[in-house]
Amino acid sequence: MIRLQKVEKIYRRGAETVRALRGVDLEIHSGEFAAVTGPSGAGKTTLLHIVGCLDTPGRGEVLFDGVSVDGWTDKKLTRLRREKIGFVFQQFYLIPGLSVADNIALPLLFRKQKPDKDRIATLARMVGLENRTRHVPAALSGGEMQRTAIARALVNRPEIILADEPTGNLDSKNSEKIFDILKGLNRSGLTVLMITHNANLAARADRIIRIKDGMVEA
Amino acid sequence: MSGLMKLAVQNLFRHRTRSLLTMLGIGAAVAVLFSVLSFNRGFEAGLERELKGTGLHFMVVPSGCAHEVAALVLHGAVIPKFLEAGVIDDVNRAEGVSLATPILVAQMPNPQGGRIDLIYGVETAMLPDIKPDWEITGAYPAAANELLLGYNVALHNGITPGDGIRYPGVEGVFTVTGIVAQTGSQDDAFIYMDIREAQAILQHPGGATAVGVKLTDPVRMQEVIEGLESRVPGIQIVTMGQVMNSVSTVAASARSLSLAVALVALIIGTVGVMNAILMAVFERTQEIGMMRAIGASRWDIFRIILKETALLTMVGGIAGILIAAAGSTLIEGFVRRVMPYMPTGEMLRFEPLLAMGCVLFAMTIGLLAGFYPAWKASRINPIEAIKG
């Protein structure tokens, strides 16, 4: 579904250059649940951003459903993200002044679509927040915040969920819950790519992608 | 409420104090702008109304008092010079003059009341023609020893129709027959007296500070004026048009000054808006990065920020209009004290179209101020903003 070919990414920080990715070849298959692991600074987030067309590789190519996104405009990439990709972040990034329901509906704004009440309700139920749709994020637990973020990632019916340490800020019980939700989504056909430091969770994925020093370990 | 609107509203609510202060800045500017503009309209309309209301075509005054004339014609300021006794007859005899009425304005000590009265000596029977807009409680004076009082004179001294007033050197008592309803102008400060009595008290028989003239045929005004000026020495003739001009000139400079103040206030308010929105953008860098990641285009971000700016300036502007409307009596009272001349009647009338114009103007400027922060926001790099 998404293929990275000889992807390299170099960041410049003042005089220093950081080779965040050094020739990554990787294929994410449709319907799989892949965990990305590796030490801090290995390039996991960079990889996720490139897979998610949020960042572009310095060298190499990204193919989405067989089509290279090389040279695509920001507008085209934005549209691809909006329609096919759901992002989940470690810090949740919910909008504090909006209710759970409105946070879930946020991506619809950028499609100029009216929020479909039934769909929002269904998603809230799917992540176990049916009784908290009118709450603001501040009234939620960390686990509930992340579940809101997952529902938000799903509202545009993406093909793949990219989660960057989604359980990084959660205790083990809540981590389990988040993992179970992602696993359930995967069972119903969604592709999931999840960065995690939690070896337990990684072990339960279909596949583990180990990153070290900007390279995929065999 | 649409989603984008909700987003904008909740963002403004996130920093209530900051939003409130920013709105207040814009509000104050709009209040001043609106007040100045509506005052301006009211002033011009009032001036025209009043000049029409005098029913006179021009004034004959002693030469060399041009500036006081404007005030005199409309409200009877005290002019320190008198017309020669024969002038009134000369004017009356002139061809084309249908009516010439002498006016004698003077200060008169009133030891009984412990004050100095402003006397407006006039043919009292002419008052309804000279001041057609007046409303009277009681009656116009019918006899020589009867007086009509301006609103403030009556109010401050607790005088009611039927009361008597004495002046030194005059036998007998003047009886107040009526009070003029409040005009909001200098008219409120005068005591209107039969001109012959005023002349007697001032020991200036036949004297007048001015002669108001009405023509049989206004088209021949120029001709009549030239005739009078060549035949009668020591006079000057001021037409209503000239009065209008001289009053307008004073008003115009006052207006441009206050308009400048309003614009400066608006610029300061706008800088406040820019600052507030810019701060809001920087604080929300991560959030904006997230929105870009989940599918917001640069244009979406730009619009969100601009919507916020529009909302801020619109609410501020509307608040400004409300402030101006609520404070209009206060403002009007203040302006009346500082302006050399003010027409009677209410100057600050609420005009919805003008109010809308002011709000729209503030919004336009506010939106311009929002462009830079909005553009900044739209350039936020999502990967910089949301480092995982």
Ligand SMILES: Nc1ncnc2c1ncn2[C@@H]1O[C@H](COP(=O)(O)OP(=O)(O)O)[C@@H](O)[C@H]1O
């Ligand atoms: N925007 C950036 N500018 C400069 N260096 C960066 C930037 N983003 C990441 N890096 C560097 O690239 C390397 C990989 O980062 P990252 O992909 O975030 O690693 P991980 O997610 O595995 O911890 C790190 O050394 C990091 O400091």
Ligand SMILES: [Mg+2]
């Ligand atoms: Mg990371």
